[in-house]
Amino acid sequence: DVVMTQSPLSLPVTLGQPASISCRSSQSLVDSDGNTYLNWFQQRPGQSPRRLIYKVSNRDSGVPDRFSGSGSGTDFTLKISRVEAEDVGVYYCMQGTHWPRTFGQGTKVEIK
Amino acid sequence: EVQLVESGGGLVQPGGSLRLSCAASGFTFSSYSMHWVRQAPGKGLVWVSRIKSDGSSTNYADSVKGRSTISRDNAKNTLHLQMNSLRAEDTGVYYCARSSNLDYWGQGTLVTVSS
Numbered sequence: 001d002v003v004m005t006q007s008p009l010s011l012p013v014t015l016g017q018p019a020s021i022s023c024r025s026s027q028s029l030v031d032s033d034g035n036t037y038l039n040w041f042q043q044r045p046g047q048s049p050r051r052l053i054y055k056v057s058n059r060d061s062g063v064p065d066r067f068s069g070s071g072s073g074t075d076f077t078l079k080i081s082r083v084e085a086e087d088v089g090v091y092y093c094m095q096g097t098h099w100p101r102t103f104g105q106g107t108k109v110e111i112k
Numbered sequence: 113e114v115q116l117v118e119s120g121g122g123l124v125q126p127g128g129s130l131r132l133s134c135a136a137s138g139f140t141f142s143s144y145s146m147h148w149v150r151q152a153p154g155k156g157l158v159w160v161s162r163i164k165s166d167g168s169s170t171n172y173a174d175s176v177k178g179r180s181t182i183s184r185d186n187a188k189n190t191l192h193l194q195m196n197s198l199r200a201e202d203t204g205v206y207y208c209a210r211s212s213n214l215d216y217w218g219q220g221t222l223v224t225v226s227s
Binding site for chain 1: 157214
C-alpha cells in the first residue's frame with residue numbers, strides 16, 4: 001500500500017500568519033493518464049471532512065484563495081497564506097492514484 | 113444541492129452484521145463512483161471501499177476484504193455497505209463520499225462493535 005506521511009502532526013499558528021503542511025507518498029502519485037491524484041481535506045471539529053484541493057493544486061468551489069496546493073511526484077504541500085479562526089481543524093492528504101486509497105495521519109491546526 | 117445521508121449504524125456484538133445505507137440526491141447518482149470511509153473515535157480517516165458508477169467494479173481495504181460487500185441501486189439512488197463478522201476495530205463513523213476524488217461527503221453513521 002502507498003504510505004502517506006504528513007508533517008507536522010500538530011501545527012500551532014498565530015492568527016494572520018502562514019501555515020504549511022507537508023505530505024509525502026511512498027510511491028509516485030503520477031497516474032498512467034498523466035494526472036496526479038493528490039487531494040487535501042479539511043475536517044473542522046464535529047464536522048464531516050470537506051475537500052479543499054484536488055489533483056494537487058485545484059481549489060474546490062467556495063474554498064478561500066488563501067488555501068493553495070503544490071507539489072509533484074511524491075512530495076506535496078498545502079499552504080494557508082494567512083490563518084483565520086475558521087481554519088482550525090485537522091487536515092488530511094489522500095492519494096487517489098493507487099489501490100487501496102490511503103490517507104495521511106492528519107495534521108491538527110490550532111491557534112496559538 | 114448534493115446531499116448524502118447515511119443510515120444503518122448502531123451497536124452490534126462482535127461477529128454480528130450490519131448494513132449501512134447512503135441515500136443520494138441533488139446529482140445524477142448513476143454517473144459517479146462512490147466510496148465508504150471510516151473514522152474510529154478520535155482517530156484519522158481510513159478508506160474502506162469503492163464501487164464504480166455502474167456497479168461493475170469494486171475495491172476494498174484489506175481490513176474489510178472478505179467480510180464486507182459494497183453495492184448500489186442506481187434506480188433508488190442508494191449506496192450500501194454490508195458488513196459481516198464485525199470486530200471491535202470496525203468501530204467508528206462511516207462516511208459515504210462521492211466521486212473518484214471524494215468531492216462530497218455525508219454526515220456519517222456511527223457503528224459500535226462491542227459486547
